[in-house]
Amino acid sequence: SRPIVIPLPDEAATIQLGEDLALALRPGDCLALSGDLGAGKSTLARSLLRAVADDDGLEVPSPTFTLVQSYGLRIPVSHFDLYRLGDSSELDELGFDEALASGICLVEWPEMAHELLPASRITLRLEHRADGRLATLTGPEAGTKRIRRSLAI
Ligand code: ADP
Numbered sequence: 022s023r024p025i026v027i028p029l030p031d032e033a034a035t036i037q038l039g040e041d042l043a044l045a046l047r048p049g050d051c052l053a054l055s056g057d058l059g060a061g062k063s064t065l066a067r068s069l070l071r072a073v074a075d076d077d078g079l080e081v082p083s084p085t086f087t088l089v090q091s092y093g094l095r096i097p098v099s100h101f102d103l104y105r106l107g108d109s110s111e112l113d114e115l116g117f118d119e120a121l122a123s124g125i126c127l128v129e130w131p132e133m134a135h136e137l138l139p140a141s142r143i144t145l146r147l148e149h150r151a152d153g154r155l156a157t158l159t160g161p162e163a164g165t166k167r168i169r170r171s172l173a174i
């Protein structure tokens with residue numbers, strides 16, 4: 022389906038997108054966060070988690086070393102960072118399938134386990150631009166339609 026392209030001129034815009042996505046996502050959704058170091062993947066994951074928690078002060082530690090942090094919220098959310106994933110079969114051991122069965126999975130560095138992530142995943146690519154970042158959302162129509170509605174575009 023058509024990609025959704027959203028200019029993000031500053032950090033506040035990235036945070037707003039995370040909040041909007043929090044309203045659009047449902048249990049069973051996998052959001053793959055793709056982009057270089059410093060692109061804003063963790064900033065977006067943090068704002069999305071805080072919005073689902075309805076708590077601006079929610080601590081969102083980086084899962085760089087643990088590879089996953091799970092949150093028992095209104096909708097359970099698991100935040101993965103696969104940068105240090107060794108063999109891609111490790112994703113199993115991290116409980117990815119169980120996390121997806123009951124909640125939302127946010128995945129930083131999805132390139133490390135592309136073949137294991139659900140084909141129905143929604144990909145959010147964040148790219149550096151002279152004026153901030155550019156976000157591009159792609160995925161099956163069922164997911165992108167819900168996102169368009171929550172973004173009112
Ligand atoms: P990543 O997890 O992709 O490595 P982080 O979220 O840790 O990136 O860091 C992103 C950095 O870029 C933060 O310093 C944040 O304030 C900044 N940032 C986030 N979104 C934007 C934006 N749209 N424009 C400019 N700076 C941004």
Ligand code: MG
Nearest residue numbers: 062063064129
């Ligand atoms: Mg990060």
